[in-house]
Amino acid sequence: MNLAKSTIFATSDQGLLRHWQNGLTKQAHLVETFSAAKGVVGPESLLWLDLSLPEVPAWVAPDWKQLLGQPHLKVVACSSSPTDAEGIAALDAGCSAYCHAYSDPATLVQIKQVVEAGQIWIGSSLMQKLIRGAKLANRPDQVKLVVEDWSVDLTPREKEVAFLAANGASNQLISSNCAISERTVKAHLSAVFQKLNLTDRLQLALRVHGIS
Template identity: 55%
Template sequence: MSGAKAWVYATRDAGLRLHWQKALGHPKAFAAASFQELHALALPKGAQIWLDLALPDLPKWQDPTWQALWGNAGHRVIAASSNPKDDEAMAALDAGCAGYCHAFSDPGTLRQIQQVIQTGHVWIGSALMQRLIRGANLAAPLVSAPSSTWSSLLTHRETEVAVMAAKGASNLDIAGACRISERTVKAHLSAAFEKLGVSDRLQLALKVHGIQ
């Protein structure tokens, strides 16, 4: 997906809508103050929808009306909460949302989320990412014979960095252990992501542990 053809700011909070507009632009974005209004919009396929989870008429994630948004229409929905919770994030992502974030994230983070979603990937945030990586680490011992072929695609240093990242180490932790800069760590991780065909640390962890 190269980019959205339309944007929607779905919130009844004027301050939040202004925050999104200042951070993300799109002055001609559609506006919806309720799920009913959002559902009634005539959007081109592949719209990017910023959805305030505080809307009063949101149906349950299991409700089939959601399929109109991310089914054949192919819209990309970013669920935004002013009080984010991991369980809520998991429910939103499981239902089909392309991202979950704090509604009032700083402008830089919002733009980063927008870019990730536009490239077809999913945004889950660092806290939930760490939770899922911990889950992958717990599941790793259950894999009878993890494949090590992935490491043959990487240099020795890239493999070292990948293993530490897969175990949940931060860039700062990796930099200290390897006696390199955080910038170098990011470069090694970017190279590893590209060579292994993964897009984030969770996919890397699954690859390293032989789960994926």
């Protein structure tokens, strides 16, 4: 079955299904196995995949390449017990996001918006781990050069929003900390991405933390 511009929930957990329906949409197509998910994706499909499904293969299995190799398909890998190691494996396999399956509704919506915009979404813990690992691979002189230069073209507010986002803050948290609306946060981030020639928050985090 081919579905155009569709949302697909892949889970056999009725509690999780209700959580996703309440937080995202009740109009999603439902499948209860990994193999079934491969058969319903279509152009511009967004698949929310419960990694606790019994037949989800190991990340190195060819099944992932077959699923993630489909054009215009974006996969949000969802775990009830997320770990940084699994998150790195999910991103390396080609998933567009890795998150806690029971993330709060505001976070689910943010993940959806980020992924549909063609960006990568990861939680703050995993982002910090990737930043630390990347820093170890860079020479100190390289790091210093980028740190001194990244915000030169940004306004003070854009710099503040960028720094918070680069450290894993959600749009909602940035809105609260800066006393501005979430719509304004999105506008500032769009301006930051454009000025810095970036496409997602992970790239922003690497730039802000001095990793070229």
